[in-house]
Amino acid sequence: MIVGRRWGDAVDSWVKKMQSLVGYRTFTVLTIVITGLLLFLLLINGVRPEKYDIQEFHLSTETIRSIKTVEDPVKTEEERQRAASEVSSVYQFSEEIGENRAAIVTSVIDYVLEEKAESVESLAPMEEQVSDLKENLNVLETDGEGIRFTDGALVSLLLLENESLINLRDSLTASIRDIMSKPIRSEQVANTKNEIERRIRGNLEIPESVLPTAVLIGRYSINENETLNEELTQARIEQARASIEPTRILQGQVIVQEGQIIDREVYRQLKLLGMLTNQSSMKPILGLILFISLCMWLLHMQMTKWRASKEERQRTLLVVMLILIMSVIGMKLISLVSNNFDVSIAFLFPTALAPMLVRSLINERFAVLMAFLTAAIAGIVFQEGYSVVLQMEIALYLLFGGLAGLYVIQGAEKRSHLLQTSLSVAVVNFVFMAFYLLMTQSDYGVSELLFYGIAAITSGLLSGALTIGMLPFFESAFGLISTMKLIELSNPNHPLLKKILTETPGTYHHSVMVANLADAACESIGADGLLARVGCYYHDIGKTKRPGFFIENQMSHANPHDSLPPETSRDIILSHGSDGAKLLQKHKMPKEIIDIAEQHHGTSLLKYFYYKAKEEGQSVNEEDYRYAGPKPQKKETAIISIADSVEAAVRSMKHPTAEKIQEIVHSIIKDRLHDGQFDECDLTLKELKTVERVLCETLNGIFHSRIEYPQ
Template sequence: MEKLQRQMSAVLNLLKLTPFKILLFALLGMIMFFAMYSNVKPEKLDLSLFSVADKTIRSPITVEDRAQTEKKRKEAVDQVEDVYILKKEYTQNRVDLLNSIFDSVSEVDDEANKSIKPKEDGSLPDQGSPEVRLDSFKKKLTDNVTKNISDQSLLSILAAAKDELDIARDLSVTAVNNVMGKRIPADDVENAKKRVEEELKYTSLNTDLKDAVIELGRYAVIQNEFYDPAATDELRQQARDNVDPVKILEGQIIVEEGQLISRDMYKQLKLTGLLESENSILPFAGLGMLIFIILAALYFIFAEKETNDKSQKDLLIFSILFILSLLIMKLLSIFEEFNYTETGYLFPAAMGAMLVKLLIDERVAIFHTVALGICGSIIYNQGITGALNVTVAIYIVASGLSAVLFLRKHNQRDKILQAGLVVSLVNIFVLMALMFIRNTHLSGGEYGFYLLVASLSGISSAVLTIGLLPFFEAGFGFLSTMKLIELANPNHPLIRKILTEAPGTYHHSVMVANLAEAACEAVGADGLLARVGCYYHDIGKTKRPQFFIENQMNIENPHDHLPPLTSRDIIIAHAVDGAEMLRKHKLPKEIIDIAEQHHGTTLLKFFYYKAKQAEMEVKESDFRYPGPRAQTKETAIIGIADSVEAAVRSLSHPTSEQIESLVKNIISDRLQDGQLNECDLTLKELDKVAHSLCETLKGIFHSRIEYPEMTKQKVKEA
C-alpha cells in the first residue's frame, strides 16, 4: 500500500506541471469520446428503393417531413368550400325600384291632369294618347328599366286604374320581397324569377296588368348571393394553420424488418439522413463540442480551488471516478445489443456521486452527477444512433443528487448503506413518475422488473462505494475509518508510551476524547477522528512529563523554581515535539495537525503574567504558541475541549452553573483571540459545541456536583 501511495504521490507531483494537467484533461476527453463514439456514429445503411430491409430501422432524429406537411395542408385547403355572402340590402333596393316605378305612374297622371284645361261645356278633354303618356313614363324611368320592360307592359300599367295599381304594387312588392329574402346564387336566378312568376300568376288582376306585374317581378329579382374571396382566403389560411407539421419522431420505426422499401419509406430514410450518413461528421463534431463544454466546466471548478496538493489530488480522484463510472455505464450498455434496452436503470449512478462527496466535496459531486447524466443520455440511446435518452439522464441525475443530499447531513462512512437505501427509494419513485408521464402501460411483471432494477441500482451503488472507498483512502493517503480504529488501539506503541510515561496525560487525553467526540458529532464533524486525535494530541508531553500538572502526583511543581521564560519554552515545546514524534512514526497528517494546532497561537497567560509580575520586559507574542491556528472543525473543537477539561479539573466541586459559565468563557475567549478564524465553525455550531461539552461534563462530574438545596441541607444538619 505504501508503494501505491508513493506512485500516487509521484503522479500528483506531475500534475503540478501544466503540460501534465493538460494531458490529463486530454486523456479524459478521449475516453469520453470513444465511450460515446459508437452511440453517435451514423449507421451505414446499404438500402435501395424497393429492396427488402434486413432489419428494423428507426429514425435517429426528430425531423419535419415538409412534403407530407404541404400535402396535408393542400388537402385541408381543398376541403374548404367557397364562402358566399347574402347581400340583404339588394332586396330593399329591388323593392324600392318597384315602388319608384309605380310612383312614376302616379306622377305621369298628375302631370297630365295639371296640363289639361276643361272644355266649354265643363268636361275634361282626353288626357293624351298612350304613346305620349308612355314617352313621359319612360323619361321618369332608368334606361335599364326601359330596356328590360316591354312597352306593352308599361302601357298596361299606365292604363290601369288607381285601385288596381295599388293592388299590383302590393302584390309585386310582396312577391319580390319573399323571393329575394332567400339566397339567390348566380345559377339560381332563373328559378327565383319563376317563383315570383308563380306567386303573381294566380292573382285577381286583369290579364294585361297581371302580365305586366309578372314582367316587373321577374325583372326585380336578381342575384343576391356573391362569392367572398377575402373570407374564403381567410378560411383556407386557417385550414393550413390548423394542420400540424408532419414529423418523423426520434425512435419512430421507418421500415420493419423484412418489409419492402416503398417510395415514401425511401423518402423518409433520406430525410432523416440515414442514406447520407456515411460521410457525415456532424455527429462527431457535436460530441466533441459537448465533451469540450464538460471539460471546460471541470477546469473552472478546479481553477477556483487552491492550487495545492489537495487540488491536484481532487482532480485526479474525480478523473478516476468519472472514467470508472463511464466504463461501467458502457459495459452495461453492451447488453442493449441483445435487446436488453433497460440496462440504464441498473447503472449504479449514485456510486460516483457518493465517492466524490466523501473524498472531495458536495459541489464537485453535483457536477459529477450532471455530467454523468449527460453522457448516460447518449450511451443509453436504446440502439438509436444519435438519439438522446432523456429518461435515463433524469434518472441518473436524480439518483446521484439524492445520494449527495442525504450525505450532506450524514457524512459518516457508516451512513453509506443507508444512503443506498434512500437512493433505491428515490430511483423507484423517479422511474415510476417517468413511466406515468410517458403514459406507459405495463404489466405487473414489468412493473416488478423496474422496481427490482431501481432497487439494485441504489444498493449496488452503496456496496461499490463501501468496497472502493478503502482503496481510494489508502492510495491517496486519506485517513480511513479502519485506520483510525487501528490507531485507537491501546496497544499502539505511542499510546502505551503515554500511558506508562505520563499516566496523568493519558487520563487527560481520554477525558478530552470523550468531550471532543460528542461535540464533533453534534455539529456533523468526524467524531472518530477527534477521539483518535485526542489520544495523540499531547504525545509531546512524554519528553518532560513531570513539568505538566496532570503528571505531578505527590511531587513539587518544578515550575515554582524556574524562570517564566524557561517554563514557557518547556510548555510550548510539547506541541512542536509532539508533531515531530508523530511524523517520525509516520502517523497520518490529520493526527499530526491536531497535535500541532490544538493550542493554535493561544497565550500562556499564567507564565506571561508571572513574568510581568517579576517586572521582566516581555511581549505578549513571546508567550504564545507558534501555531498554526486550527484549520478544521475537529482541531478547533479539540482545542476547546482540552482547555475546558483542564479548567474544570482544577475546580474542587464544580457545579452545573460553574461548568456552563466556564465553557462559555473559554469559547468566548477563543473567539475574541481569533483562534477560530481559520476553521469553518459557525456561531450556531459553537452553541451546539458548548451545549454538548456541558452535558458531557455534567455526566462526568455528576457525583461531585452540589446543588444549592443540598448545600443548605448540609448547613442545617451541621
Template sequence: MFRPLVNLFKSLKFKYMSMFVISLSAILLFLLMYGNVKQETYELHEFKISPKTVRSLKTVEDTVKTEQEKKRIAAEVTPFYQFNEEVSKIRQAIAASLFDFIIEAKEENEKSAADTEDGAEVKTKSRSEQIKEIRQKLKKLEEEEPNLRLTDDAIISLLKEDPSDLRNMQQELTKIIGDELSKPIRSGDLASVRYEVERKLRLSDAIPSDQLQTLITLGRSLVVETETINRELTDKRIEEEKNAVEPTRILQGQVIVREGQFIDSEIYRQLELTGLLTNKSSMKPMLGLALFVLFLSVIMYMHFYTWEENKNRKKKALFIVYSIFFILVIMMKLISLIDKEFDVQVAFLFPTALAPLLIKLLTNERMALMITIITAATAGIMLQEGYAAIMQMELTLYILFSGLLSLYLLGNNGRRSNILRTSIGVAVANILFIGFYLLMTQSNYELNELIFYFAAAIASGILSGALTIGLMPFFESGFGLLSDMRLIELSNPNHPLLKKVLTETPGTYHHSVMVANLADAACESVGGNGLLARVGSYYHDIGKTIRPTFFIENQHGGQNPHDELPPDKSKDIIIAHAVDGAELLKKHKMPAEIIDIARQHHGTSLLKYFHVKAREMGQDVKEADYRYPGPKPQTKEIAIISIADSVEAAVRSMKDPTPEKIANLVKAIITDKLNDGQFDECDLSMKELRKVEKVICETLNGIFHSRIEYPE
C-alpha cells in the same frame, strides 16, 4: 495519482483555476455526451428499397399534410348564405323603369301628333328618334345590367302597343318577378326560376302574343340570386374550421418505412422532415447539448464561487467533484453502449448513490446535494433508451431520489458499517421505485424481466456502498484527505503507532485517551470535528516515545532525569517532543491534519517550570528560548486539544479535586492561554471558549467524581 494535478494548480488563484478546470471539463463532458444525443441518420434514396426499418426519433409536425387537411376542410365548409329582400324590389323597379321609358316616349309622341292636328307647330318624332331617345334613357341602366339590353325591334314592337296595354304588361311582369324573387334563390336555382317566370308569362292573359317573346327575354334577364354568399362570415367560418384542425404529426417511434419497402416520394419527404437522412441531419441536438453543458458549468462555478471556505480546500474539492463526476459519466457511457443489446433497461444497474456518498464523505453535504442533481440530469440524457423525447425521465428520478435518500441515511457517520447500512436502505428505495415504474408503464412483463429489474435495484444500492468504500482510499491518498472512515481506522488501538505509545509510554497513552475524551466532547459542543480531535489526541504526544522517561507520566520509582540536567537541556528535550512527533508521523505517512496537531498543540507556549528554574539558578535567560517553536494552533480542533492537554495534566496533579477547584483551574488555564495569544490564529470565538470551558468541566467532574468509602 491525482496529487501531481493538485500540485500543478496550487500556485494559481482559485478563480482562474476553477474557470480553467470547469471549462476543460465542459468540453470533455460535451464530447462524451454528444454520441448519446446525436440523432441517428440513414443513407436512404428516393425510389429505392429500404434496407432497414426506420422509426421517427422525435415527434414532428407534418406541415404539408396539415395544410392539405386544412384545404380539404375549407373546401367542405358550407358557405354562409344571406337573403336580401331588397333584390326583389330593385328588380321590380328596373322592370317598371323599362316600361316607363317606353310609355313616356310613346305618350310624348302622341301628344306632339295631337298638337299638330290642332294647328300648333309641333313636329312629331320619327321612330328612329324615339328609339334613340329611349336608348339614351336606358344607357345607364344597361351599363349596370348588361343582360337587360333591349333590341331596336323589341322597342319598336312595344311602341306600337297602347299605353294601357303597356301598363298591363308592366304590372304583370313586375308581379311575376316580385313573386319569384321574394323567395331565397341561389346560383344553382336560377335556371328553374327563369323557367317558372317564362311559364307564368306564357299563361298570362295580360301579355299579347306578339309581345310574349320580348317579355320572356326581359323576365328571364331580371331573375338574379336573392340569397348570396356572405364572404366575410364564410371566411370567418372557414378560418374557425381550419384552426380546429389538429396538426398532422409524425409521432416519436412511428415507423416511417419498413425493411424491404419501396421509398416513394411521400416516404422520402417524411424522412427528410424528421431529419433521418444523412444529408439532412440537424444541428439542434448539438446546440441543445452545448446549452445543457453550459448550464451545468455555470451552476458548478457559482457553487464554488459562493462557498466560503479555505482556497486550498476549495481547490481539492473541485478536483474531487469532477473526478468522481467523470467516473460516473464514463460508467454511463459504458452502460449506454451495452444497453442497446438487451430488451431490458440495463441502466437500472447504475450505482445511484455513489456520487452523493463519496462527495459527502470527501467534501460536504451541500456539494453532495448539487452533484446528485447534476448526475441525475446527465444520466437522463446519456442513458436514453428507445425514443425518449429529451431525457429518460424514469432514470433521472431513479438516481435523484436514491441519491437524496442516501444523504439522509448516511447522516454524519462515515463508518464502513453505516455506509453498508445506507446502501441497503438505498436498495430498498430502488425496489420501491422500480415497483412504481413497472406499475406506471402498464405493460405486461415476463417473470425473468421482473427478476432482472428487482435484482438491478438491489445491485445498484449495494454497488453504491461497495464502490464508495473501495474508492475512498484512493481519493484520500491521492488528495491527502482525512475522511471519517480514515479517522476510524487510525483510532484502532492495533495501529502500529498507537501500539508503540501503549507499550513504550503507557502513562502517555492513558493521558492521550483522557485528552481525547475531553477534546471530542468540547469540539462537538462548538461544531468542530470531534472525531478528528479524538484521533489527533491519540497521536499528539507520539514524540514522547523517543525519550519516554523524561516525561513525568512515564516515570516510575520517583526518579526524574531532569534533576540531573541543566534547565536548558531539559527544555530542549521537552520542546523536541512536538517536533519529533510531527517528524515521526510524517515518516509513517500520516494525514497532514494529525501531523499539525502534534506540531501545534503546544503552540508557542512557555515552559514556565524550566524557565523559572533557570532564573533561580542565576542564569541570564530569555523567555523566547523557553517557548515552543509553534506555530500557534491554526484550527479550533487543535486549540481545544491544547486546552484539554494542559487541563488534564493539571487536574491529574491535583489533590482531592472538587468541582469548584476544577472549574477554577480550567478557567485559569484558558485565560492564561488566551492572554498569551495562543488562540490568535484560529477561528475560536470567546463564546465558543465559554462552551469549551463548560463542557470540559462537566467531563472532568464525571471522571473525578466522589466515590463512596467501602468498609474493610
C-alpha cells in the same frame, strides 16, 4: 496496502508540485477544464444523431426510426390546402332586392295610369303620350339599367283599360315577389327568368295585346338576390387552414422498414430529420458543451463556497473529479453492451456509489451535488437513439437511489454499516422499479420482471460493496480520512493507542478528557467533532518517547526537571509535538491526525521554563522557548489546543469552582487570541464565545463538587 500508500504519497507529492508550479487558481481551473474535456470525449458519441448513407430508390438495409419530433411542412401544407378546398363559399341573401324589383314594376304601371289620366284632360295625341311616358320611365333607371320599352309596347299599355292595367300590375308584382323570395344566384338567373315568363304566359287574365310587354317587364324584374360574400368566405378558409394541426414526424416513428424501397417521400423525411450522412449539425455538440460547462460551474461554485484550506480544496477537487469520471466510464461500459440484451441493463448500474463515496470522503453537500450530476449524465449516456434529450427513467433511478444512500449513510459509523445502507438503497431501487414498470403500461414476461427486480437489488448491493472496496484506495491515495476510518482509529485496540495507554497512562487519561472537551466544543459550532475526538487521542503520542518528563505520568516519582537546566527541559517539552508527528508518519496515519499532533501547541510560549530561565538570571530569547508550530490551520486543531491547555489548568486546581473555571478558560482563550495563535484558521470571535461557554459547561460537569463521605 503498502503499494496504495506509496501511490498515495506520489499523488500527494504530485499535487504539491503542481500547486507550487501553477498556483491554486490555475490548478483549479486546469483540473476543471481537463475533467470537462474528458466528459466531452466520453459523451460526444451519445449525443450525435445517427446518420445513414442511403440513396433514393434503393432498398433500406435496416428499419429506420425518427430520432426526434419535427414538423413536416410539406404534409402540413397539403392538409391545409385540402381543408381550404372543402370550405363552401358563403352567399348572402337579400329580400330587399325582390321588393325593389316589385316596386319598379308597380311604378311602371302607375306611370302608365297617370299618363292616361292626364291625356284624358289634355286630349294629347298618342305620340305625345308615348314621349312623356318614356321621359318618366327614365327616372326608374338604376346604375344605367332600366326597362327598354318599344313605342309599340308603351302604346299597348296606354290602350289597355285601367282595370286591366291594375290587374296586370298586381299579377306581375305577386309573381315577382313569390319568385324573388327564394335565393337566386347569378348562374340561376336565366332559368328563373324563363320560369316567370312561363307563369306570365300561362296567366289567362293577362290580355293578349300586352302579353309581350308583360313578359318583358317580368324578365327584367328577375335578378340575383344571393351574392358571394368574399370576405366571410376568405375568413372561413383561413379558419379551416388554422384548424389543421401541423403534421409531425414523431420520435421513434418508423420512417422505412427493412427491405422497403426508399422513395422520394421517405428520402425527403430523412433529409428533413437530418439523418443523412451529407448533413451535419453543430447543435448537439454545442448543447453538450453547455451542459458540461454548467456541471463544471456548479462544482467550481461548490468548491469556492467551501471554507477549507487551499490544499484541502485541491485534493477534494481531484477526488470529486476522479469519482465523476470513473462513474461515467462505468456507465459507458454498460451502454456499450446494452444493445446485446432485450432488457435495459442500465438498471444494474450502482445508483448510490458516487454519492456514498463523496459523502464518506468529503461531506454531504458535495455528495448531493454528485447525486444530481451523475443522474443527469446517466440520462445522456443511456439515452436511446430515438429518445428525447435524457433517458428520464434512468436519470430518476440514479437520483432516487443516490439520495437514498446519502440519507441512510448518515448513521453509518463502520464499514459494515455500509452494507446495511446498501440494503436500504436496494429497497428504494426496487420501489422505483415497480413504479417504472407500472407506469409503462406494457406487458412484461416473468423473466423480464425477475430481471428488473434483481437488477434493482443488485444495484443497491453493488453501491455498498464497491464503496467499501474503493474507500481505502481514495483514503490512501489522496490522504483523506472518512468517518469510518476515524471510527476505526478510535478503537482502543489500535497499536498506537495501546502504546499510549501502557507507556503513558496519565497522558492517555489526559487525552480522553481533552477529547470529550474538544468534541463537545466542535459540535457546538458545526466543526467535525469526531475528527477532534480522534485527533485528541493521538495528539500527545510524542510523550511516549520520554514519558517520565511529563507531569501527568510521574505518579509518585520525583520530577526530573528539578535537576535539569531550563533549556534542557525546554527542548524535551517542545519536542513532543514534532516527535509525535514523526511517530504518526511512521505508522502511516492520516494527515489530519498528524497535523493535530504537530499544530496543537501552535507557536505558543513555554512560559514555565521561560520565566524559570529568566529567574536564574540567564539572557534568554523568547523565540527559543516557543513551539515550532505551525499555528493551527483548522478549527478543530485550534479548539484542541484550547481544550488541551484548559484541561491541564483546571486539573491542577485544588478546589475548582464554576467561577474559577470560567476565569481560567477565559484567560487561556484571551491569551491565545492575543498571541495570534488563531490567525491562520477561520475561527471567528463568535465561535470562540460559543467554545468558551461549552468548555465551561463540560468542565463543570467533570469537576463538579462531591459530597464528602464520613469515614
